[in-house]
Amino acid sequence: MKPIWYFVGLILTIMGGIILISGIYNLLYPPESKIVLAEKHPDIWWGAIMLAAGIIYVIRNRKITIE
């Protein structure tokens, strides 16, 4: 069985990727309703952090199986 950390990595990768892409879209086409601190673009850097953490977990655990 794959370790739980592999699945943690998968979900962080998928969600982080979606949030990063959404953040880039919001940067290129800014939405009409502004949130506080929108100029900091938290979706871009937070999405990137999630994506990076997810990829690390997936790579480190992709060949591991536990009995």
Place this chain on the structure above:
Amino acid sequence: MPENAIGLSFVDWLIIAVYFVFVIGIGFYLKKFTKNENDFFLAGRRNSSWVAGLAFLSANLGALELMGMTGNTFKYGMYVAHFYWIGAIPAMLFLGIYMMPFYYSSRIKSVPGYLKLRFDEKTRVLNGFAFAIMTLLVSGINLYAMALVLHTFLGWNWDISMWMAAITVAVYVTMSGLLSAIFTEIIQFFLIWFGLFLVSILGIVEIGSVHEIFARVPESFSHLWSNSADPTANGMMVSWGGIVLGLGFVLSFGYWTTDFLVVQRAFSAKDLRAARMTPILASFFKMMIPFIVILAGLIAIVLANDPNSGFALIKDGGQVNYDSALPLLIARYYPSGLTGLGVTALLAGFMAGQAGNISAFNTVWTYDIYKSVLNRNASDSHLLWMGRAATVAGVAISLVTAYWAKSFPSIMDYMQAIFSWVNAPLFATMLLGMFIVWITPNGAFWGLVAGMGSSFTLYLAVKYDWINQSIITMSDTSSVMAANFWRAWWAWIICFAVTIIISIFTKKKPKEELVGLVKGLTKETVAKDAAVYKKPEFYAIISFIVLIILNLIYW
């Protein structure tokens, strides 16, 4: 849609959909590894201390707790951090160092199972029934609370929210039991940190610094101990005695050392060392949770006090809805995509909490009620079937309870009280049972009955004004929270005293039947020749030092 509802974009829905597909997919994936009752009820006893430790913590980290504690910080200030520090860490360390060897080494499947070995069948069944009822009540009330939150903040339909969450949990817990519950709890842990910690970061960025946040909250809200001598000087209106005896000792030890919902995660560890490390590792992460909830609550206070911020908590019929603090901060700071992540973190918290309750219920029902009372000769394969049936039945009963709560919302007031009915007296029974040889089965049984009965009676007596609350809290000024702390203390004392008195006059169990169950009759399990850094005690001491430092910093 309610006027305060947070709007969700396509990307937010996509994130939520990913979560649902993922947890159901994990249930299907793990089903082929769930071959016997040991896999279903104890996750195959193969988990490392990291997996068991994070699951141990996450089983307690529900969305109600996250939203409630952020709201409580808005209401009471820094004192809420006591729930995470003195109100959790000493008990978790005590469980890992002193109690786990008795639990784990006796190879029991549940906490009531220990009561059977140490005392007798009737004590086990009493606790089994009390725990099963408490778990299903809490599970149903949580389901209702989830639907309430989703309706209030997202405008979602009540029935669809409750049925979707309940069916999803039923599907993945039925397929692989504790194994899938633990997997989803760990995913929930990561989603909560990634989904909610950003609120605190952005709050600090907006206000300027952590120092600035503390400078702008009321003086009585920004300390942990320095204003605890006088209940009128702190936001929670409780003295240090109530915090230490009620919360720090009885409620905390009662919950963290005896509540099967959390202790079950440690039972899934691969060996005794991993089981002992489970609550010790969890204690480090528990100490970090205030950096999400307390900080967010303090940020909400600062913003609400600033007329230029445009931030105000929701009011329902003139009453401030404190639970709205966290969702409103998410709406304030999160763009589309991140909003979906924040909502998913809350959803994951609700559903993992539901799964935790159901997986604990199916074990206690199957072993401590069904096998113990109804069908003593049940085969292993029959018990596995019964565990799955109990999962479906547990979810169905939770749904009924949720609809009951919807038509009778004041049942929410009973939530805190439910814990002190069952857990506070049980801690006295466990403590005496594990550390004193001459405590008898009848002493334990009648002590538990007296403790549970007195806690329930005291609750009703205050609620219906039969007695004044000041008699329980020993103070003219006190809050509902203070009354909860003190009622737990009295229930514990009554159970402790009755157990000892009846044990003096009743028949004791032969010592040979207590080997491995009581200190003094059990071989020491400490590996004396192991390196210091490999010993659970080493990490427990570090955890305790961090606890002291945190309390001194925010004294």
